Amino acid sequence: MIIRLIERTAVLLVSLVVSSVLVFAFMAVLPGDPARVALGVNASDEAVAELRRQFGLGRPLPTQYFDWLGGLLRGDFGTSYVSKAEIGPQVFDRFQVTLWLVLAGMVIALVVAAPAGTVMAARHRKVSGLALSAISQLGVAVPAFLAGILLIMLFAVKLGWLPANGWTPPAQDPGMFVRQLILPALSLGLVQGAVLTRYVRSAVLDVLREDYLRTARAKGLRPFPALWRHGIRNAAVPVVTVLGLQLATLLIGAVVVERVFVIPGLGSLLLDGVSNRDLLLVQDVVMVLVVAVLVVNFLVDLLYVALDPRLRVGSR
Amino acid sequence: MSVVADVNVRTSDVLTVRGLTVTVRDKTLVSDVDLSVGPGERVGLIGESGSGKSLTALSVLGLLPEDVTASGSVRLTGVDHELIGADERRMSRVRGRRLAMVFQEPMTALNPTMRIGDQIAEAMLIHGTRPGRGAARAAAVELLERVQLPPDTLRAYPHQLSGGQRQRVVLALALANDPALLICDEPTTALDVTVQALVLDLIVKGVVARAAALLFITHDLAVVATVCERVLVMYGGRVVESGPVGEVFTRPRHRYTEGLLAASDLETTQRRLTTIPGNVPPAGQFPSGCVFRTRCRHATEVCATTPPWTGSETTGFACHHPAEAVDD
Numbered sequence A: 001m002i003i004r005l006i007e008r009t010a011v012l013l014v015s016l017v018v019s020s021v022l023v024f025a026f027m028a029v030l031p032g033d034p035a036r037v038a039l040g041v042n043a044s045d046e047a048v049a050e051l052r053r054q055f056g057l058g059r060p061l062p063t064q065y066f067d068w069l070g071g072l073l074r075g076d077f078g079t080s081y082v083s084k085a086e087i088g089p090q091v092f093d094r095f096q097v098t099l100w101l102v103l104a105g106m107v108i109a110l111v112v113a114a115p116a117g118t119v120m121a122a123r124h125r126k127v128s129g130l131a132l133s134a135i136s137q138l139g140v141a142v143p144a145f146l147a148g149i150l151l152i153m154l155f156a157v158k159l160g161w162l163p164a165n166g167w168t169p170p171a172q173d174p175g176m177f178v179r180q181l182i183l184p185a186l187s188l189g190l191v192q193g194a195v196l197t198r199y200v201r202s203a204v205l206d207v208l209r210e211d212y213l214r215t216a217r218a219k220g221l222r223p224f225p226a227l228w229r230h231g232i233r234n235a236a237v238p239v240v241t242v243l244g245l246q247l248a249t250l251l252i253g254a255v256v257v258e259r260v261f262v263i264p265g266l267g268s269l270l271l272d273g274v275s276n277r278d279l280l281l282v283q284d285v286v287m288v289l290v291v292a293v294l295v296v297n298f299l300v301d302l303l304y305v306a307l308d309p310r311l312r313v314g315s316r
Numbered sequence B: 001m002s003v004v005a006d007v008n009v010r011t012s013d014v015l016t017v018r019g020l021t022v023t024v025r026d027k028t029l030v031s032d033v034d035l036s037v038g039p040g041e042r043v044g045l046i047g048e049s050g051s052g053k054s055l056t057a058l059s060v061l062g063l064l065p066e067d068v069t070a071s072g073s074v075r076l077t078g079v080d081h082e083l084i085g086a087d088e089r090r091m092s093r094v095r096g097r098r099l100a101m102v103f104q105e106p107m108t109a110l111n112p113t114m115r116i117g118d119q120i121a122e123a124m125l126i127h128g129t130r131p132g133r134g135a136a137r138a139a140a141v142e143l144l145e146r147v148q149l150p151p152d153t154l155r156a157y158p159h160q161l162s163g164g165q166r167q168r169v170v171l172a173l174a175l176a177n178d179p180a181l182l183i184c185d186e187p188t189t190a191l192d193v194t195v196q197a198l199v200l201d202l203i204v205k206g207v208v209a210r211a212a213a214l215l216f217i218t219h220d221l222a223v224v225a226t227v228c229e230r231v232l233v234m235y236g237g238r239v240v241e242s243g244p245v246g247e248v249f250t251r252p253r254h255r256y257t258e259g260l261l262a263a264s265d266l267e268t269t270q271r272r273l274t275t276i277p278g279n280v281p282p283a284g285q286f287p288s289g290c291v292f293r294t295r296c297r298h299a300t301e302v303c304a305t306t307p308p309w310t311g312s313e314t315t316g317f318a319c320h321h322p323a324e325a326v327d328d
Helices: A002-029 A034-039 A045-055 A061-074 A087-122 A127-141 A144-158 A174-208 A211-219 A223-260 A266-275 A279-307 B053-061 B088-094 B116-127 B133-146 B151-155 B163-174 B193-210 B221-227 B245-250 B255-263
Strands: B015-024 B027-037 B042-046 B068-076 B099-102 B181-185 B213-218 B230-235 B238-244
Touching: A002 A061, A002 A279, A034 A045, A034 A279, A061 A279, A087 A127, A087 A174, A087 A223, A087 A266, A087 A279, A127 A174, A144 A174, A144 A223, A174 A223, A211 A223, A211 B116, A211 B163, A223 A266, A223 A279, A266 A279, B015 B053, B027 B042, B027 B053, B027 B068, B027 B213, B027 B238, B042 B053, B042 B221, B053 B068, B053 B099, B053 B181, B053 B213, B099 B163, B116 B133, B116 B151, B116 B163, B133 B151, B133 B163, B133 B193, B163 B193, B181 B193, B193 B213, B193 B221, B213 B221, B221 B245, B230 B245, B230 B255, B238 B245, B238 B255
Parallel strands: B042 B213, B042 B230, B099 B181, B181 B213
Antiparallel strands: B015 B027, B015 B068, B230 B238
16 A cells, blocks of 8 residues: 555656646747747837846746746746736635635536436436436536536526626635535536536446345345445446546636636636736646646545555455 | 146245246246255255256345346245245345345455455344344354354455455355355355365355255256255256255256266266267257257157156156156
8 A cells, every 4th residue: 555655656746747847848849939929029129138138038948947846846936927926826816716616516516426327327227317318418518618608598697596707705705605606616517517427327337237236135235225335435436537537627617617707717817828928827827737637636546545445455 | 847746845945936937028048947945955956057047046036137027936934925026125124134145256246345344244234133233243253253264354355365265254144144045056166176165064064053944056966966955957947857966866867967967977987978969058049848858869759848747846857758767
């Protein structure tokens, strides 16, 4: 188990280093001088030279890379070439917003997928199972932004139950925070939930065919308690894998959903950075997203160990 | 076989199966099986794969796959209702309590994410046969001891045990509630020969200690000879012959039993074993009349009609051209 932990940690560290190099290299090979890009085509050569000097853009790339990486490790995300503002505090604020959104989306996805997928598997030959299958198929086909627009039309415009957009920090007004979170979280979560449902279904179907479930029935457990006591933990392993991978999709989805619901999250910061040609800001935000995905997948690996004793306890 | 011809129906039987027929869609996999197991009796059910042995066992337990249906009658001593067609609520009270089963494949029969102790204790806690978790755990230690596994097996996970050890765990949890009938479906087929003898011995000791009846399914004649007192021979979803092990194995009457014994005769002086010509037909495609007639050297036109059962329910056969009876 300890070997596995060391191994996974090593994999995480290597992935972090490699991805930081890639993110930096990708921004570095973009055509054009970052200072020129930031200032626009009409800027004077003197202004561009001044900006290059100010941000040390003339230095060799490895020096710039280690400077950037060292800053990130200290929590210093650098200064925007465009707004001249500190990037760190912005990223931190926006990250919290996106974190809420993604977490709420994930919870909704799980709350939808776990029971729906289980029922679909348990009743895969009955009408109720097939009906749920059809609904989830439909859910998979709907992109998150479209779900968002449809939800706004129904719950905000037509019924007027919830605000159509906006964001309030939880500390400021918890009630409003929740009301504004519901629709964007639903549009993220329902679509992911539909995808996840398919995985839960196949995981539970696999478990239902297992011999140990028949043993559980032979002991005198009824079908559902047998599945609950002996199946869920076993079915959770593949589902958790997908959940980790889905987080990346959720972050991408958040970029779009934040646009639709006018939420000041990391996604809208990224889009702002792109449209303002604020290269360092884009580079930082992308790096933060990459780190988030890698860390979550590291945690998923640890979760396997908790779920499956075969990875934890060696043979005797 | 027909019940009418049976003159000595035993009333005290632990298990009584009458006219059991198992079908999947339009195919009949088991036809009209009658079978009884007396108190403390050890009965073997032998036949090749596809003969319907396992389906018979699963019908008794009510754990047939979804699209497979059973009809007929299955009664168990101490249970006041018919087992065929009983709802889950009633069947779940019988399974693991009055009736327990050991399956063929020990490697996958236990939940890989649950400790052995919890899996054994659960068998007792489901039926409330022990007052609480502590008592069930203590009982689990004792059950493990009886199958010659050390007490620290309680804390182990299945993957830490060998196939033979796992099968002993499955046996321990099957016997946890002192069932009236234990069904074993090829319990040693997946095990090493050296481990087989130990597991067979523990099965017999386990049922004898509880005065439980045993229905033992296997294709291995030698195993039946060691474990069982009486044997039923199945072929093509029908019982073709039954009787005391010594009698059936030394003086078979049905031509299939005869072939089966010749094919597995370990004391043969010939270099090659005699085989039964042809193959077992695919499930549900057995001939009408005598199911064995397409592979039988003695078959004639009369074999196109279903052979009647000759003898009593416990000792008899269904064959138009039986091997000659040898008088003692």
